[in-house]
Amino acid sequence: MAEFLRVALAVAGKDVRVELRSKTALVSAIAFAALVLVIFNFARDAAAVSREMLAPSVLWITFSFSGVIALNRSFSLERENAALDGLLLAPVSRSALFLGKYLANLAFVFSVETVALPLFVLFFGVDLSGSLGGIILTAILATTGFVAVGTVFAAMTARTRFAELMLPLLVLPFLLPPVISAVQVTARLLAGRPLSEIAGWLRILGFYDLVFVTLCLLLFPPLMDE
């Protein structure tokens, strides 16, 4: 187990270090998130749709789409110079490789969300004073699941010629359950509804995480065998 974690942390540390030097994924994902928020803010017909009605959907569209952009970088850096071959030749558990990539991707997507949330508050004028804790918990639960799925699909598409195109096409259908649940929770939190109304949605998010993180850990090793 210690060896498993040591390898996972080495891979995650390497990815974070590469990203901090290149800033490719973070800068592009944060810029994308800001653009989405600006577009939705100005494209909204204030007379027809209130900010409160639109805000939860916009927040989760921003989080999930910018998250996919960050995930795209995850394995594209392994494609440069065929570095993935070096990883696969190492005598280590492929589940540990998955965990390392997954932890790094979680760090990237959480970083993007950390920057996007204040921008969301700024553009949509939403008051998060009573719901910030709940929204952070929802973001953690939703992101945990969809990043696991995204990491596996990023690995699968890395060896195809159209990786950047294929990843969103494959991942977005799997994002529906966590995004729908997260939108429902966020809408209720912003409306100040009681905890009993959101508990069911949070359970769905927790169940999705459990199922998909486990599945991804199990599926990653055979998927890496060519």
Place this chain on the structure above:
Amino acid sequence: MTGARSDILLAVQAALQSPPLLEARNLERRFGAARALRGLSLSVQAGECHLIVGPNGAGKTTLLRLLAGLARPTAGTVVIEGGRRRIGLLSHQSQLYNELTAVENLAFAARLHGVADPARAARTCLTAVGLAERADDPVGKLSRGMVQRVAIAKALLHAPRLLLLDEPFTGLDLQATEQTLALLGAERAAGRALVLVTHDAQEAWDLATHAHLLVRGVWAFGGPREASLEHFLRRCREALRG
């Protein structure tokens, strides 16, 4: 019988008794309907250097990927004594991260291979390939030849018993080529086995114990190296014409 002769006989006897480090049997690899490799077998013992030459598109890189376990053969088997942890691979591409320094790249690889004191091992290997002074430069800022030397250091880092080398002298200047030849010669003398793929037999001829010609996915001929490079090249030309 002289002492030297008996030593050679004992070494040959030991080699014959020990299982080969690499045993590939009847390898076949298809890409759709196209057969890239057909019926290839190769047995490599400790201390041997197998030179594999062939024209572009002969299947040399595909063969090396099958031997390394990075691709699956459509048919046939590859057995590596001691498993894949015993392999060091130098491929066409460097397998390095441009944003990381040479020493960071090697230290990361050393961690994955369970090498003790990864940073120290990384610097030792970089010194061996003559890059100690550029160890802290990002790989993306090194010249093509320097990147190749870092890649060679990475292949040697975990002291593998079997080295699979795809065009190891690409991009190297004369001095670096000689340094690499000396390094690989020392590895072979230390009992490591080498499979060296190249399109130019001349540059690695002195290192080789065996030489093979691969043409359109099959061995045209191969076996223990002939005494004369010229004779080998003549046979290659005849085989390619045929």
